[in-house]
Amino acid sequence: xxFPIAYLLDMLVFTGIFGIMALSLNLEFGHTxxxxxxxxxxxxxxxxxxxxxxxxxxPFILGITGAMAVSAFFGAIVSLPAIRLRExxxxxxxxxxxxxxxxxxxxxxxxxxxxxxxxxxxxxLTTTSFKSALYGHLIVVYIFVVTxxxxxxxxxxxxxxxxxxxxxxxxxxxxxxGKNTVWYxxxxxxIGSAIAGSSGGLYAQYLxxxxxxxxxxxxxxxxxxxxxxGGVGNHKGVLVGALIYQIFERGSRIFKxxxxxxxxxxxxxxxxxxxxxxxxxxxxxxxxIKEEKIKLx
Amino acid sequence: MSKIKKKILMxxxxxxxxxxxxxxxxxxxxxxxxxxxxPTPSEQPPQPEVIKIGVLLDLSGDLGAIGQKMKLGAELxxxxxxxxxxxxxxxxxxxxxxxxxxxxxxxxxxxxxxxxEGVKVVVGPMTSSETLAVxxxxxxxxxxxxxxxxxxxxxxxxxxxxVFRTVGSDDLxxxxxxxxxxxxxxxxxxxxxxxxxxxxxxxxxxKKYVPEMVALSIRYDPQxxxxxxxxxxxxxxxxxxxxxxxxVDSGKVxxxxxxxxxxxxxxxxxxxxxxxxxxxxxxxxxxFMAKVEMIGTKPSSTGFTYEKFAEKHRQAFGSDPxxxxxxxxxxxxxxxxxxxxxxxxxxxxxxxxLKKVSEWYNGATGYKLFDENGDPAFYTYNVWKVVKTDTxxxxxxxxxxxxxxxxxxxx
Numbered sequence: 001x002x003f004p005i006a007y008l009l010d011m012l013v014f015t016g017i018f019g020i021m022a023l024s025l026n027l028e029f030g031h032t033x034x035x036x037x038x039x040x041x042x043x044x045x046x047x048x049x050x051x052x053x054x055x056x057x058x059p060f061i062l063g064i065t066g067a068m069a070v071s072a073f074f075g076a077i078v079s080l081p082a083i084r085l086r087e088x089x090x091x092x093x094x095x096x097x098x099x100x101x102x103x104x105x106x107x108x109x110x111x112x113x114x115x116x117x118x119x120x121x122x123x124x125l126t127t128t129s130f131k132s133a134l135y136g137h138l139i140v141v142y143i144f145v146v147t148x149x150x151x152x153x154x155x156x157x158x159x160x161x162x163x164x165x166x167x168x169x170x171x172x173x174x175x176x177x178g179k180n181t182v183w184y185x186x187x188x189x190x191i192g193s194a195i196a197g198s199s200g201g202l203y204a205q206y207l208x209x210x211x212x213x214x215x216x217x218x219x220x221x222x223x224x225x226x227x228x229x230g231g232v233g234n235h236k237g238v239l240v241g242a243l244i245y246q247i248f249e250r251g252s253r254i255f256k257x258x259x260x261x262x263x264x265x266x267x268x269x270x271x272x273x274x275x276x277x278x279x280x281x282x283x284x285x286x287x288x289i290k291e292e293k294i295k296l297x
Numbered sequence: 298m299s300k301i302k303k304k305i306l307m308x309x310x311x312x313x314x315x316x317x318x319x320x321x322x323x324x325x326x327x328x329x330x331x332x333x334x335x336p337t338p339s340e341q342p343p344q345p346e347v348i349k350i351g352v353l354l355d356l357s358g359d360l361g362a363i364g365q366k367m368k369l370g371a372e373l374x375x376x377x378x379x380x381x382x383x384x385x386x387x388x389x390x391x392x393x394x395x396x397x398x399x400x401x402x403x404x405x406x407x408x409x410x411x412x413x414e415g416v417k418v419v420v421g422p423m424t425s426s427e428t429l430a431v432x433x434x435x436x437x438x439x440x441x442x443x444x445x446x447x448x449x450x451x452x453x454x455x456x457x458x459x460v461f462r463t464v465g466s467d468d469l470x471x472x473x474x475x476x477x478x479x480x481x482x483x484x485x486x487x488x489x490x491x492x493x494x495x496x497x498x499x500x501x502x503x504k505k506y507v508p509e510m511v512a513l514s515i516r517y518d519p520q521x522x523x524x525x526x527x528x529x530x531x532x533x534x535x536x537x538x539x540x541x542x543x544x545v546d547s548g549k550v551x552x553x554x555x556x557x558x559x560x561x562x563x564x565x566x567x568x569x570x571x572x573x574x575x576x577x578x579x580x581x582x583x584x585f586m587a588k589v590e591m592i593g594t595k596p597s598s599t600g601f602t603y604e605k606f607a608e609k610h611r612q613a614f615g616s617d618p619x620x621x622x623x624x625x626x627x628x629x630x631x632x633x634x635x636x637x638x639x640x641x642x643x644x645x646x647x648x649x650x651l652k653k654v655s656e657w658y659n660g661a662t663g664y665k666l667f668d669e670n671g672d673p674a675f676y677t678y679n680v681w682k683v684v685k686t687d688t689x690x691x692x693x694x695x696x697x698x699x700x701x702x703x704x705x706x707x708x
Contacts, residue, residue: 003412004412004413005412006408007408007409007413010405010408010412014405106492107492115426115492115493115494116425116426116429116449116451116494117429119429119432119451120433130437130438133437207401207404207430208433209400209429209430209433211400211426211430213399213400213426214400214401214430216399249405250405250409253394253405253409254409254413264356264357264361265395266356266357266358266395266397266402267357
């Protein structure tokens with residue numbers, strides 16, 4: 001039977017999964033000032049790692065842990081060549097890394113199925129009906145969202161979070177205070193990548209199929225758009241950004257049934273979203289929800 | 298003060314958006330909700346007054362141009378039934394969604410069709426990765442899908458479920474091509490394939506069954522736009538023939554560059570991906586294809602049923618049918634017939650009806666009996682050859698291939 005609420009719940013699951021990605025980018029870019037343009041790479045590493053682990057018969061929790069560990073490892077490794085240089089280099093390096101990795105996975109069948117990817121990935125919870133499965137997914141995904149949100153809020157308020165912000169504001173000043181900024185930046189990328197990896201793992205078990213075509217660079221830019229619109233540096237904001245993005249994506253599909261428009265609804269969604277991005281950047285560059293001030297007392 | 302105001306304004310804007318979206322969902326749902334609210338497990342849902350057929354094609358993105366043409370095939374099937382007054386007195390409504398050549402979008406659009414529109418049978422998706430991506434969901438939700446163009450061999454493995462297709466597996470066409478190659482007595486070949494499931498499916502098949510013949514296999518990136526290095530490799534390898542599997546856009550570039558490199562000494566074989574008349578719009582490409590007497594295979598589009606379909610297509614849209622629009626037409630016809638003859642508009646019953654309908658349906662692309670995997674059981678490929686005529690160029694049919702009969706060349 002048609003179950004229209006399922007479409008809404010499905011949207012919330014996607015909001016959660018991409019919200020986790022947005023949270024991780026917010027830690028990297030919003031707080032530490034590291035422009036990671038290869039978010040999709042870590043998302044993909046997480047998805048593939050967790051899929052391979054769960055397909056081998058191990059439980060979901062091990063899959064997610066593995067996904068986070070492998071993503072964190074790559075996050076730290078990838079940054080090494082460029083982290084000492086200006087941010088621009090890191091942006092280009094991560095962007096290239098994402099595409100290279102996708103092409104490797106696409107062409108090397110022995111790793112994970114090549115172009116056709118992996119199918120039949122076990123879900124986190126075994127359920128009997130479609131409805132209960134959907135609610136199950138919603139619960140699982142939001143457990144991760146809430147956990148990461150609390151963790152990142154805690155991190156933000158801790159001395160460690162302040163240090164990351166100090167690096168963002170003035171790396172030289174942080175160095176002059178005796179902080180090994182390169183080391184902390186690598187840590188931030190590793191933590192961010194681990195979180196992005198877990199969202200990849202959630203994505204893989206939700207769709208139960210992954211293939212290289214699912215990890216196009218456009219995902220990176222979607223996550224960036226979520227962070228920019230929601231509010232750079234504010235964890236609550238980026239979650240709102242993720243929700244707005246999903247609303248636009250799904251909304252354009254619904255609205256096209258009511259409004260006759262001369263252009264393709266899919267393209268129209270990108271146009272309107274692009275316009276929204278420009279408006280936000282022009283009139284509210286800090287995003288919908290501003291970064292909070294650090295309270296020392 | 299103003300800050301708080303702004304914040305509130307923003308919040309309101311967001312809430313409005315959400316509300317508008319929710320309203321959209323609810324309003325759209327209202328008509329189709331009524332029949333679906335009543336049923337209890339024992340009760341069967343009544344047939345709705347309008348039979349909804351989902352159509353999920355790539356109307357934008359890389360395959361957008363092909364998808365738009367395929368949509369015409371689906372519309373033709375609907376028009377035909379509507380001109381007869383529908384099926385069993387019920388009108389047919391096509392609910393079209395765009396998968397944007399993106400498996401993630403395909404899943405999302407499929408969910409919209411099923412959950413919001415209440416569709417139980419869908420024509421699509423187009424690509425193999427999209428089909429694999431939606432497979433689990435449609436099986437969970439008991440929704441029948443009939444893909445008109447997903448050709449990957451891996452889809453066969455999905456087994457007895459809700460996934461059907463009117464088009465044959467790439468493995469079958471690769472077998473046809475292989476027979477054609479053998480009939481010509483090649484000992485060494487090079488494969489030159491597009492780096493996606495379509496191209497790699499062929500490459501894998503040849504590597505699996507005739508590894509000793511494949512001297513060189515190249516996968517090319519369609520976005521690259523320059524293949525001189527790869528073509529030079531083929532030239533240096535000294536092979537008897539090159540098997541090209543790709544699409545029109547990149548095919549044109551490859552053939553032009555092959556002409557520049559003087560690669561017309563060896564034989565060229567290809568598949569349906571380039572067997573379209575648009576190839577001849579470029580004079581240099583056309584000359585090259587005619588010069589090397591390029592041969593290849595493509596899903597059969599001959600016979601009186603196809604001619605009848607082509608004629609109807611010309612009458613309705615003023616243009617010849619394009620690649621896969623005949624398969625889309627057949628998939629839509631089967632979907633309509635299955636949904637119309639099923640005792641109720643319900644996934645499992647439509648699936649059973651579809652199997653029955655497929656036993657006698659003879660469409661634009663021939664008989665469509667499904668085997669236990671949901672693949673067409675009878676399948677014929679045409680063997681074509683590019684020839685130059687007085688008026689231009691054309692793909693001349695020089696033979697046929699079917700799993701039962703093997704290769705038959707017209708003398």
